Every structure is written in structure tokens, then in C-alpha cells.
Amino acid sequence: MSSAAPIPTVDDIAAATTDLLRGWVVRTVPADAARWLDTEIDRQRNTVDERRLGTALGLVGRRLGGTGLSLSPDDVAAAQVLHRRWQPHIWGTDVAGRVALLLATWRGDEEAFAAHVDRLCATGELTEHAACLKGFAVFPVPVRLLSRARAAIRSSVQPLFEAIACHNPYPADRFDEAVYNQMVIKCVFSGVPIGTIVGVDERRNDELVRMMRDLASERRIAGRLLPDAVHEFIETHHPGRASISVPSTEK
Structure with a gap:
């Protein structure tokens, strides 16, 4: 008799959500834009760099544009396995890219992550702030x-x-x-x-x-x-x- 599958942790879900978003954007945007996003996400996953994060979030619109993600039913189903009632099919590449970048900073530190989100909401321009709020659908530590x-x-x-x-x-x-x-x-x-x-x-x-x-x-x-x-x-x-x-x- 096989053992039950392990229950995913908050860390697992954050990583899987980042990977989903990255995959959807990468297959939608031109190759140079995809490489840029990959580089920025990997940079934040390796070492959180606040200055670089702010710069990358500001560049998303220019680098990735705002093209619709054109998700398949399987994509939406995979999304809702991670987050019940998440509706990423209405997101554009700019929203998905910004949310992925923020999620890449997650290290299990609730206070630090909430501070990143709060800082973007306080200082980001309108499209950055709106993308961050849409990300509340998938961000860890929702109470904060x-x-x-x-x-x-x-x-x-x-x-x-x-x-x-x-x-x-x-x-x-x-x-x-x-x-x-x-x-x-x-x-x-x-x-x-x-x-x-x-x-x-x-x-x-x-x-x-x-x-x-x-x-x-x-x-x-x-x-x-x-x-x-x-x-x-x-x-x-x-x-x-x-x-x-x-x-x-x-x-």
C-alpha cells in the first residue's frame, strides 16, 4: 500500500506558482524578453536584491508588454490546484511577470515578504500597484x-x-x-x-x-x-x- 502524497508546504506552493507564471509568460513573449524574465527570477531566487527587484518590477511593462496569457483549460486547472478560485486567464504578461518576481523573493519569512508587497503598493506606479493587488490571489501570508x-x-x-x-x-x-x-x-x-x-x-x-x-x-x-x-x-x-x-x- 503506497503512502499518501505529502501535503505541499507554503514554500512548495510559492515555488510552483512562480514556475507556472514564468512558464506562461515565457511561452507568450519574444525570446529576449523570456530570457530577461528568467534571469531576473533566478537572481531573486538566489539572493533577494531589493534594488534590482525594484528596477525589474519597473521594467516589466517595457520588457514583457501586456499581452494576454491565452491559457488553456489545463493551465487554469493546474492553477486552481494550487489556489482555489484563482483566475489567471484574465491576467496579462505584465501582471504575471510582476507577481512571479515578487514570489521569487519568498524565503519563508512572513514579515520580509509582506514588507516587499507593502513597499511596492506604497511606492510603485499605478500598474505596479494594481499587479501587486492582483497577486493577493496567490501570495503567501494573506493575513499580513x-x-x-x-x-x-x-x-x-x-x-x-x-x-x-x-x-x-x-x-x-x-x-x-x-x-x-x-x-x-x-x-x-x-x-x-x-x-x-x-x-x-x-x-x-x-x-x-x-x-x-x-x-x-x-x-x-x-x-x-x-x-x-x-x-x-x-x-x-x-x-x-x-x-x-x-x-x-x-x-
């Missing part, structure tokens, strides 16, 4: 990223808000009910399709539906209707049904 994720939800910069709110499993997995509800209402208010919010059906709760009904009523009085998908969400709610529980995010 909560303050940045919440800041993105409060942001008035739409690309930053959408980077965390849309096609990203992080909020569904990590936000408490109040913060998740706030995010969903802001999506509806700002015209973001509700279907882009990961886990919105399983995180449905009485308070969220009440808030949506209030918003729908306000819009109706103003002569502005909400999308059909929002009304369907409201109408299919069963009061009192328990929403999915989210683990404590305090640390």
Missing part, C-alpha cells in the same frame, strides 16, 4: 496583507479598487462580512459587474441584500436602474440563510 487589501477597497482610484475587488478570490477568502459587503456595494454603485466578484453568491447575507435593496430603491427614485444581475441577486436571496464563514483575520 489585509491592511493593504482594505486600503484598496477604500481607494478612489478605480484600477486599484478593481484589482482587489474583481476576479480576485482574496476578499471572499479573507474579508469579514462588513468589509466584504462594503466592497460589493461599492462595485454595484460604481458600475462594476457583480459577476466579476469572486464568491458573491456564497458570501450572500441578509445585511448585504438589505443594502442592495436600499441602493436599488434610491436608484429607482432617481430614475436610474441597476443591472438585471443585481436584481436577480436580491430576488434569489433566502433570508436567514447562513453565509460562508471566514476565518479570523486578526494576527
Whole structure:
């Protein structure tokens, strides 16, 4: 009788995710761009170089462009083995490259990795910041990223808000009910399709539906209707049904 397969560690998952991203980008971009990314990832895996990391993250757009990854169903399935509900098929080569570079700095030191992420969010230009937020879908130590994720939800910069709110499993997995509800209402208010919010059906709760009904009523009085998908969400709610529980995010 064979023994059970070993449970992958955080280190294993970070390495495998980096390799997936690198492979997808390398097969999409020209050979010289692929060599550049390989070199930069290997450099960070060998010895974390903060100065070089910052330079590489800034060069990604010029070196890799923003071409879609064109993933196959097998690619997406492999991604979701590592990270449930990850949606890399909407990422471009620039996002994948930046996330891979950041993951290559992972050494099992939660504080150091969170500091890299926080620094990029604080000092990176808009596309770098947005790519970093999209990376919350796959980054280790998700609890340490909560303050940045919440800041993105409060942001008035739409690309930053959408980077965390849309096609990203992080909020569904990590936000408490109040913060998740706030995010969903802001999506509806700002015209973001509700279907882009990961886990919105399983995180449905009485308070969220009440808030949506209030918003729908306000819009109706103003002569502005909400999308059909929002009304369907409201109408299919069963009061009192328990929403999915989210683990404590305090640390």
C-alpha cells in the first residue's frame, strides 16, 4: 500500500506558482524578453536584491508588454490546484511577470515578504500597484496583507479598487462580512459587474441584500436602474440563510 502524497508546504506552493507564471509568460513573449524574465527570477531566487527587484518590477511593462496569457483549460486547472478560485486567464504578461518576481523573493519569512508587497503598493506606479493587488490571489501570508487589501477597497482610484475587488478570490477568502459587503456595494454603485466578484453568491447575507435593496430603491427614485444581475441577486436571496464563514483575520 503506497503512502499518501505529502501535503505541499507554503514554500512548495510559492515555488510552483512562480514556475507556472514564468512558464506562461515565457511561452507568450519574444525570446529576449523570456530570457530577461528568467534571469531576473533566478537572481531573486538566489539572493533577494531589493534594488534590482525594484528596477525589474519597473521594467516589466517595457520588457514583457501586456499581452494576454491565452491559457488553456489545463493551465487554469493546474492553477486552481494550487489556489482555489484563482483566475489567471484574465491576467496579462505584465501582471504575471510582476507577481512571479515578487514570489521569487519568498524565503519563508512572513514579515520580509509582506514588507516587499507593502513597499511596492506604497511606492510603485499605478500598474505596479494594481499587479501587486492582483497577486493577493496567490501570495503567501494573506493575513499580513489585509491592511493593504482594505486600503484598496477604500481607494478612489478605480484600477486599484478593481484589482482587489474583481476576479480576485482574496476578499471572499479573507474579508469579514462588513468589509466584504462594503466592497460589493461599492462595485454595484460604481458600475462594476457583480459577476466579476469572486464568491458573491456564497458570501450572500441578509445585511448585504438589505443594502442592495436600499441602493436599488434610491436608484429607482432617481430614475436610474441597476443591472438585471443585481436584481436577480436580491430576488434569489433566502433570508436567514447562513453565509460562508471566514476565518479570523486578526494576527
